[in-house]
Amino acid sequence: MTSRKETPQTDLKIGFAGLGVMGEPICRNILQKSGAAMQVFDLSPAPVARLAELGATPAPNIAAMVAEVDILFLSLPGGKQVDSVVRGEILPAARAGLLVVDTSTSPVGLTRELSEELAAKGVRFADAPVARTRQAAEDGTLSIMVGGSSEDFATLRPLLAHAATDITHCGPVGCGQVVKILNNMVLFETVVALSEALTLGRAAGVDAELLFDTLSKGSADSFALRNHGMKAMLPDTFPEGAFPTNYALKDVSYALDLATLTGFKAHGAELARSRMEKARDAGLDNAYFPALIRVMDRAQ
Template identity: 70%
Template sequence: MTENSVGFIGLGVMGEPICRNMLTKSGAPFQVLDLAEAPMARLAEAGAQRAESVAALAATVDVLFLSLPGGAEVEAVITGPGGIAAHAREGLTVVDLSTAPVALTRQMAERLAALDVDYADAPVARTRQAAIDGTLSIMVGASDAVFARVRPLLDHAASDVTHCGPVGCGQVTKILNNMVLFETVVALSEALALGRSAGMDPGLLFDTLSKGSADSFALRNHGLKSMVPQAFPEGAFSTNYALKDLSYALELARDAGIVAHGAETARHRLERARDAGYGANYFPALSMVHDARPGGDGD
């Protein structure tokens, strides 16, 4: 085993640029693994080695990053046949950059702790461009010692790295971040629809709102850049992914015995967008569907 070696599993929309920044800035030896060949080839050109398998990574590297679509994939990579739990060497540190349920995160950490494997949940926020630029916000749940160990690598991918508390707290913060974002986009979509119906130019409306107390990151990015021009590409953070993340927030609400009315409304709007054919599109596409009062014009 090479000292301070790093493995990275999951080279998708966010994973590839995160890995590239860590690889090129840290100088550490990297092994990468993905179901697709193209991102592995691109990172190999930057100096990474292709890993043979999850098992091989778990048995050889010091720090193993996961950047996967969601909790189901994280659980499969950790506990499935040929997974991390079956092959991890003592002293390995697993860092999950994915967004996953809080309860599952803590279960995975306990499972690996029994094998003398440390765990940190470190979900990321902001856009793909931020991932490319190395200016993500990363929210970390880990012990003080594990946070200190992994922070230097995380710093290469982010402008803000926050220790949110013990394992699971990174996920709590990211899930609630996304919940608030989705609810804000719903509010923006209502303002957009009402403004249009009243004869207001959409771009001028949102630009003016950005100069007042309605200003937000969501307005300036999701609103002005996506909702006003009605640009909802595939390959961005999709409606289906938004529904997955929102389900984690609603799971937290159920566990806490709290009715999250705003989150329920956001789920309804996202489901409407999915059912209208926008499931694979950038999630602000929810602005394309609206509920109508009886006798109204509908969608």
Template identity: 65%
Template sequence: MSKDKAGTVGFIGLGVMGEPICRNMLRKSGRDFLVFDLNDAPLQRLAADGARLAPGIASVADAVDLLFLSLPGGKEVEAVCRAPDGLLAKARPGQIIVDMSTAPVGLTRTLAEEFAARGAIFCDAPVARTRQAAIDGTLSIMVGADEATYGTIRPLLEHAASEVTLCGPVGCGQIVKIMNNMVLFQTVVALAEALSIGGKAGIDEKVLLETMSKGSSDSFALRNHGMKAMLPRSFPDEAFPTDYALKDVSYALDLARDVGVTADGAQLASDLLKRSSDAGNGRAYFPALIRLLDAQGK
């Protein structure tokens, strides 16, 4: 890397997770950050933290040798990379693009091949846990990369996470993230059913969850999604929305089909999330699917 570019880090995508991730990297690393998003509000907040603002994607790509993406999904990642003046068009030998979005495994591996043809490196580093974890810098990050690339990007990733794991070559971070979310969505469906059935049968829902947390059904989902969102029926729009969950479970179902597995549990979660979105919960925090069950029976 050239001396001046080595010190500057690019970051594109400053949404629910991207903004706090970028802020933690910026504050803790002491590095110069050049950032871009279509929304001006997070740009101005990060500028107050010392980030430099870029006018567009191309200007970030031209200025840095290390660039992070945090976008809503595969469609946006593909658009940013394959636009006429996008990241692929600007890619050069030695440049590293780290995709922290959740995106399809096939797309990730295909983009990696296309960047490699230009001498650049494209790797995946999707994140798990909540927005609060992103703010606190305690995410879990799953990386798909070679050992050398992992060694280069890990110090910055550690500013945003309490756990950073090299899962294997490119695409393997996405596999773990997609499976993680698939299990989470199915668990939240089970929690919604337990709360609805238990509550209608006469048990205090708080007692139900607190007691379950002491037994074999305890889980991260129960203690976070269950107790902090489903119990108080609090589903803010600024959390992980139902439509994003639908996107992620679709990646799991696509991957299942690719490897010849019938994922009935994931399909059930997808169906319930779709019904929840159709009922007006598309932007709401995805555990809002319990509202469908609340409306049934007594």
């Protein structure tokens, strides 16, 4: 008899809800590479139509997918939307044996609460938030951090491998969110540091491009420097449609919630939040979040 973790991908029925900037390419990679039957749903008809052209079946709503699929992936803007979808659409239609996988970035406490509520109806849950850029989502080179049982991780890993090059089992439910939230917290704090370095360097007469290039050759080198610093801060280009200030504020709030949950202060995250709030208040709420460099304070 075939166990869940031995089930061939082509025998699985998969649902995918949330086809935004990251969700659509993740869904497309799994659809095209796994050979599994896939249903898709989004409030916007355009990504649904694009995936239907590749062989996906449009679903009328999320509850309809809950009734039919083996695994339901969610890729939503944040915890508020995940809460609404799980409690408002998945739980009322819950079917024992379903595995719900949240690839969104959501609060740790909420993730564990929803897992318990789903478990009461026989539904398994795993958190699998994703890291890296939109281009990485397109290329299938994301990093995915998974919280869930070992059995569910074994089921999910072959599917996630179609969208990611690095897949880490971080522990039980919620631990994927912990690692993702801390990943983003470190990124935000690093971007704040880069904004200060660039502003101070320019003010002191050092060429900005030379500064960042030289930092990249020393111990200050980082993903944030090479991507957020060199590709956004140096050319002063912060497009809408990339990871915006509002989304970054949401994620840093999750880090501060985690600090409260664990009983510690996160001073660096508090600083990052204040800088992002200042950028938001300056009208940069939808701009790519390294735009916070534009609101550097001058000494009085």
